[in-house]
Amino acid sequence: MREHSSVAGKVVTHRRAWLWASLLGFARGMVVVALMSVAMVMLKRLGMSNSWASCGTALLAIPFVLRQLLRPFALALPRQAWWMVAMEVLFALSMLAVAWFIEPKGGGDAVWYCLAAAALIGAFHDVMAGDFCNALWGSRKQGRTSVSVALPILATVLGTGVTFVIAGDMEVLTRDIVESWALAFNVLAAMVFFVAVIMAISLPKHVECGRQMGLSAAWKRQMREVRKWWKFPKQGPFVLFIILFSLHECLIIKGVLLFLVDPGSIGGLSLGPQEVAFALSTVAGMAMLAGCVMGFEIMKKKGLRKWVWPMVMAITLPDVVLLYLAYDMPSELSYVTLCLSVESFGCGFGMAGFVRYLRYYGRGRTLPAYGDSCLAIVAFSFLLAGVATGFIQDYFGYRRFFICVVSMAVVAIASLWLLRHKRRH
Numbered sequence: 001m002r003e004h005s006s007v008a009g010k011v012v013t014h015r016r017a018w019l020w021a022s023l024l025g026f027a028r029g030m031v032v033v034a035l036m037s038v039a040m041v042m043l044k045r046l047g048m049s050n051s052w053a054s055c056g057t058a059l060l061a062i063p064f065v066l067r068q069l070l071r072p073f074a075l076a077l078p079r080q081a082w083w084m085v086a087m088e089v090l091f092a093l094s095m096l097a098v099a100w101f102i103e104p105k106g107g108g109d110a111v112w113y114c115l116a117a118a119a120l121i122g123a124f125h126d127v128m129a130g131d132f133c134n135a136l137w138g139s140r141k142q143g144r145t146s147v148s149v150a151l152p153i154l155a156t157v158l159g160t161g162v163t164f165v166i167a168g169d170m171e172v173l174t175r176d177i178v179e180s181w182a183l184a185f186n187v188l189a190a191m192v193f194f195v196a197v198i199m200a201i202s203l204p205k206h207v208e209c210g211r212q213m214g215l216s217a218a219w220k221r222q223m224r225e226v227r228k229w230w231k232f233p234k235q236g237p238f239v240l241f242i243i244l245f246s247l248h249e250c251l252i253i254k255g256v257l258l259f260l261v262d263p264g265s266i267g268g269l270s271l272g273p274q275e276v277a278f279a280l281s282t283v284a285g286m287a288m289l290a291g292c293v294m295g296f297e298i299m300k301k302k303g304l305r306k307w308v309w310p311m312v313m314a315i316t317l318p319d320v321v322l323l324y325l326a327y328d329m330p331s332e333l334s335y336v337t338l339c340l341s342v343e344s345f346g347c348g349f350g351m352a353g354f355v356r357y358l359r360y361y362g363r364g365r366t367l368p369a370y371g372d373s374c375l376a377i378v379a380f381s382f383l384l385a386g387v388a389t390g391f392i393q394d395y396f397g398y399r400r401f402f403i404c405v406v407s408m409a410v411v412a413i414a415s416l417w418l419l420r421h422k423r424r425h
Contacts, residue, residue, distance in 0.1 A: 019202065022151055024129040027088055027195045029155025031122035034095060034188055035060045036382065037156070038163050039115055041257060041273065042181045045167070047105050050258050051390035058254075058386020060115055063123035064379035068226055068372045072218035074128045081132060081203050087125035088196035094118035095189035099182040130371060149292055149355050153348065157285035161277045163188050168273030225369035237419040238361065239377060244415045245354060246378045248316070248408040249347065250385030255405065256280065256322065256340070258389065259398050267398040269329065269336060279337040287341040288348035295352025304356050312416055315350025316409035318343040323402040 036057055043053040063070070077083050094117050101110035133148070163184040170180035229235075260276050262268025271279065291314075298307055321339045330336055358374055392401045 020199070021133050023195055023199055023202075024084075024133055025148060025151030026155045027192065027199075028126055028129050029152030030159050030188075030192055030195070031091060031118075031125065032152065033156050033159035034091075034192075035115065035119055035122060036386075037160055037253070037257060038184070038188060039098075040254070041164070041261060041276070042102075042167075042184070044258065044261055045171075045177050045181065045273070046102075049390070049394065050262070051394045054254055054258065054390030055387050056112070057115075058383050058389075060119040061379045061383040061386070063120045064126065065376050065383060067123055067127050067376050067379070068222060068369075070124050070127050071372060072215055072222050074124065074131065075218035075221075076215040080128050082200075084125060084128040084132060085196050085200045085203070087121050087128065088192055088199065091118055091121045091125065092189040092193040092196065094121060095185050095192065099185035099189070102178050102182050102185075104178055126375075127372075130375075134371075149296075149351060150289060153285065153289045153292060157281055157289065159188065159191065161281035161285070162191070164273040164277035164281060168275075168277065171273065222369075226373070229369040229373050234419075237415070241412075241415045241419045242358070242374060242377045243381050243384075244408070244412045245315075246381035247385050248405065248412045249351075250382045251389055251405050251408060252319070252322070252343075252347075254386055254389040255393065255398075255401055258393060259322075259326070260336075262398075264329065267326065267329075267393075269325070271333070271336070275333055279333060279340055283337050284340040284344040288344040288351075291345040291348030291350075292352050293348075295349040296356075299352065299356055304353060304360065308353060308357065308416075311350045311353030312413055313350075314346040315354065316413060318346035319402070319406045319409050323399070323406055326398045326402045 039060070040053050040057040043056065044050070048056075074080060074083075094114050097114040098111055098118070101108055101114060103111070166187055167180045167184040170183055171177055174180060257276070257280070258268070260269050260271045260280060261273075262270070264270045295307075295311060321343045325336065325339055389401070392404060
């Protein structure tokens with residue numbers, strides 16, 4: 001017997017809900033990959049310093065930090081699902097604009113305007129896609145958390161892998177960095193547009209992802225829910241836990257990319273885009289996906305309570321591998337790939353527990369406000385990490401940077417202990 005869920009009065013089969021949720025998870029992941037990873041590597045290859053490449057792309061997270069201000073506008077729109085598809089098309093057009101306006105030595109001002117517009121469009125799409133996924137899943141919990149984590153990881157594997165390989169091969173063939181990365185962003189736009197076309201074809205007509213209301217009513221409702229969320233008891237340790245754990249992971253995401261592409265003269269491993277695609281995006285990305293799947297399977301059989309500390313150790317202790325790479329600086333790609341895969345597998349295994357713990361902590365709370373607040377805090381951590389990463393590396397080097405990462409892991413573990421201790425009392 002097939003399961004059904006209801007989306008604004010429309011009956012949706014279990015199979016179709018999985019299809020849409022998977023496509024939306026992939027599209028949300030592609031937005032983040034394009035803005036935070038691919039754009040930063042492009043700017044580095046165009047000659048921008050670590051500080052400005054990392055800080056500039058980190059500022060693109062501001063619309064995601066302010067997502068709670070975007071929700072009232074999403075609720076006021078009729079036919080939100082079609083607006084969501086329109087946002088995907090607009091994001092693809094923004095990527096095409098980035099490819100059109102790329103210039104040597106920093107990309108050019110027009111590129112930054114296009115990236116800023118893409119960030120606002122992507123944040124708006126993320127809000128509507130999150131609402132639509134919640135409506136699709138309804139009261140069913142099976143598969144919901146795993147899809148919300150696994151599909152963005154898969155988007156990272158495909159998005160960075162394909163674009164880095166194309167850009168790297170074109171750099172070798174044409175010796176023109178601008179033309180190479182323009183082609184890469186064209187391909188990235190094509191991938192997002194392809195998802196938008198599938199969504200436009202498969203979505204039934206007039207489907208809604210939430211109850212439409214006026215802008216004034218939506219604004220009052222959103223502010224009321226946000227105030228209610230922040231008044232829950234013991235929110236301080238919870239917010240600190242999210243910030244520290246997310247900051248730790250975001251430092252790794254930003255720092256490792258810069259570490260791999262920077263020349264050996266400043267402590268990097270001097271890998272080309274194709275080698276980064278193989279080592280980090282493909283092999284390590286699949287290791288992270290495998291760790292994520294294993295984490296969810298273990299929690300399904302034995303629960304989170306027994307595995308919370310092993311998962312915390314899995315997401316933090318493998319950081320010493322990155323510190324070892326910074327000191328040893330191996331030249332063998334296979335050795336670098338193995339080390340990155342170990343760290344990524346532990347990250348995926350622990351990330352499954354992190355996401356499940358957030359859902360467990362939010363039981364009985366208003367879902368839109370809770371989800372928005374958690375995602376906004378994570379985006380704020382990404383903003384802080386992006387601003388800090390480039391400056392720490394430029395002024396202190398990669399060895400001290402990864403020492404800071406390991407130190408942040410210890411602080412993150414302490415924050416979880418504090419949160420659990422406060423909940424018992």
